[in-house]
Amino acid sequence: MALAVGMRVLTRALLRPWARGLRAAPGRTGPAAGGGDGVRCFRSPRVLVEPDPAAGVAVVKMRNPPVNSLSLEFLTELLISLEKLENDKTFHGIIITSDCPGIFSAGLDLTEMCGRDPEHYAEYWKAVQEMWLRFYLSNLVVIAAINGISPAGGCLLSLTCDYRVLANNPKYAIGLNETLLGIVAPFWFKDTLVNTIGHRSAERALQLGLLFPPAEALRVGVVDQVVPEDQVQSTARSVMAQWLDIPDHARQLTKILMRKPTADRLLTERDADIENFVRFICKDSIQKSLHAYLEKLKQKKG
Numbered sequence: 299m300a301l302a303v304g305m306r307v308l309t310r311a312l313l314r315p316w317a318r319g320l321r322a323a324p325g326r327t328g329p330a331a332g333g334g335d336g337v338r339c340f341r342s343p344r345v346l347v348e349p350d351p352a353a354g355v356a357v358v359k360m361r362n363p364p365v366n367s368l369s370l371e372f373l374t375e376l377l378i379s380l381e382k383l384e385n386d387k388t389f390h391g392i393i394i395t396s397d398c399p400g401i402f403s404a405g406l407d408l409t410e411m412c413g414r415d416p417e418h419y420a421e422y423w424k425a426v427q428e429m430w431l432r433f434y435l436s437n438l439v440v441i442a443a444i445n446g447i448s449p450a451g452g453c454l455l456s457l458t459c460d461y462r463v464l465a466n467n468p469k470y471a472i473g474l475n476e477t478l479l480g481i482v483a484p485f486w487f488k489d490t491l492v493n494t495i496g497h498r499s500a501e502r503a504l505q506l507g508l509l510f511p512p513a514e515a516l517r518v519g520v521v522d523q524v525v526p527e528d529q530v531q532s533t534a535r536s537v538m539a540q541w542l543d544i545p546d547h548a549r550q551l552t553k554i555l556m557r558k559p560t561a562d563r564l565l566t567e568r569d570a571d572i573e574n575f576v577r578f579i580c581k582d583s584i585q586k587s588l589h590a591y592l593e594k595l596k597q598k599k600g
């Protein structure tokens with residue numbers, strides 16, 4: 299009993315600095331609430347939350363068609379949903395998945411980084427940082443049920459999770475492919491990958507901008523499990539049950555101990571990181587190549 303209380307106090311003390319630093323999510327809007335069974339359901343245009351109060355789990359479905367690109371509005375809605383679930387004692391774990399067939403997330407929204415002004419770039423980058431910090435340090439068990447392709451920022455979102463289940467479909471590649479776009483994955487993207495697959499594999503993957511198909515993703519450790527497509531959600535649920543069997547405070551504290559040094563690095567360099575990003579993204583050469591890349595994506599169709 300005394301140990302449990304002590305752990306709670308220690309966990310709160312460790313979590314508090316982040317809680318303080320992370321409350322100021324950009325551009326919040328109010329979600330509509332519903333649910334008549336005492337457990338609140340959270341709805342927003344781009345995030346569908348399906349609560350399973352009996353299991354203490356909520357499934358968070360990303361639905362920002364066509365490709366779940368991480369726009370400013372979408373990031374904001376995701377963060378609001380996460381915060382609501384974290385603040386509701388009913389929930390101990392979330393499964394994040396996609397409602398867009400064949401696509402988990404196409405990563406950062408290129409239109410947020412192209413043809414805008416420096417203030418917008420700064421606001422957007424702050425939201426991307428916030429997404430990473432909040433998911434990476436969430437006190438909930440977070441499992442990614444990856445049911446589609448997941449390049450760059452989509453891969454980053456998966457890497458913030460505690461466990462990744464990928465559907466075994468050769469079209470569903472995952473990785474930090476920024477160099478293929480002529481951009482550099484920021485240090486905290488890199489750190490997250492290194493923490494997941496080790497330095498050598500991360501260096502190779504980052505320099506070559508590798509997008510791993512399922513078998514390779516499993517071999518290198520970008521994902522923890524590859525299963526037939528129709529078993530992704532059920533596998534995520536059974537993995538979740540295993541994680542939720544661990545005493546919550548011990549697990550949360552261990553998560554923070556493992557992730558604190560990585561998160562601290564961004565927290566102490568957050569403003570400089572925003573300035574670097576804005577300087578980089580405002581360069582003519584970068585704008586031209588992002589613009590050309592977007593055009594190429596559009597022309598692909600017709």
Ligand SMILES: CCCCCCCC/C=C\C/C=C/C(=O)SCCNC(=O)CCNC(=O)[C@H](O)C(C)(C)COP(=O)(O)OP(=O)(O)OC[C@H]1O[C@@H](n2cnc3c(N)ncnc32)[C@H](O)[C@@H]1OP(=O)(O)O
Pocket residue numbers: 364365367401403404405406407408409447449450451452476479481482483484574575578579592595596598599
């Ligand atoms: C010195 C250090 C300083 C530090 C500076 C750091 C700078 C680094 C900054 C950031 C890191 C970047 C991270 C990222 O995540 S960048 C985004 C990377 N993502 C991609 O490259 C994926 C691009 N998309 C695709 O490959 C495909 O769309 C697909 C495979 C996901 C899906 O293919 P398909 O189903 O065929 O759909 P379409 O290609 O037809 O796309 C439909 C529609 O969606 C638009 N779109 C696609 N991806 C994005 C995106 N990421 N952002 C915005 N819009 C996107 C696409 O253009 C189509 O639009 P439409 O023609 O108008 O319908």
